[in-house]
Amino acid sequence: SLGPIIMQKTMGYTYYDTNLQATDLRPSAQHWFGTDNLGRDLFVRVMYGARYSLIIAVSAAAINLVIGVVYGGVAGFFGGRVDNIMMRIVDVLYAIPNQIYVIILMATFKKEGSSGLTTIILAMAISYWVGMARIVRGDILQLKQQEFVLAAKALGASKARILFRHLIPNTMGSI
Numbered sequence: 001s002l003g004p005i006i007m008q009k010t011m012g013y014t015y016y017d018t019n020l021q022a023t024d025l026r027p028s029a030q031h032w033f034g035t036d037n038l039g040r041d042l043f044v045r046v047m048y049g050a051r052y053s054l055i056i057a058v059s060a061a062a063i064n065l066v067i068g069v070v071y072g073g074v075a076g077f078f079g080g081r082v083d084n085i086m087m088r089i090v091d092v093l094y095a096i097p098n099q100i101y102v103i104i105l106m107a108t109f110k111k112e113g114s115s116g117l118t119t120i121i122l123a124m125a126i127s128y129w130v131g132m133a134r135i136v137r138g139d140i141l142q143l144k145q146q147e148f149v150l151a152a153k154a155l156g157a158s159k160a161r162i163l164f165r166h167l168i169p170n171t172m173g174s175i
Contacts, residue, residue: 013040013041013044014044015040015045017044018039019035019039020038020039022035022039023037023038023039031043052117056124060120060121060124064124064125064128067133068129068130069132069136072132073136073163073164073171075087075133075140076137076139076140077140077144077162077167083137090130090134093127093130094130098127098128101127106123132175135174136168136171136174138174139174140167140168143171148166149167
């Protein structure tokens with residue numbers, strides 16, 4: 001999302017600048033992707049258009065990461081019935097193809113009146129967290145048997161502290 005701002009300053013062209021003297025130029029040192037029929041720099045225009053793609057990708061990935069890590073961490077840490085129920089929910093969501101799931105979520109969010117960008121970000125984030133949850137759950141199941149968890153329990157650490165301060169940071173390699 002900073003790319004268009006940086007490129008506009010370094011290239012010396014804005015998205016709207018036209019130069020009828022430089023129409024349909026081939027790529028060069030001044031115009032990396034060349035120019036169009038109005039003399040607009042194509043590289044600057046591509047960077048300007050990419051900002052929404054970057055905003056969607058970074059935002060959806062961040063939300064996906066948070067939901068997946070917390071969900072998988074809780075399922076793996078508490079185990080037993082909690083883990084079983086939470087993982088059956090993940091299995092149901094895995095059974096639905098992601099594209100159909102995204103379309104259903106987008107239609108639902110659209111009826112509630114949210115903006116297009118917000119709808120896309122939420123639909124992608126909500127539909128792709130299940131893989132992250134499974135990875136984190138598997139790591140937590142292994143890590144909670146380690147001695148450092150037993151030591152934290154012996155020192156009186158709460159379950160939340162053990163999960164968020166000891167276990168989840170140790171899953172960062174897999175994440």
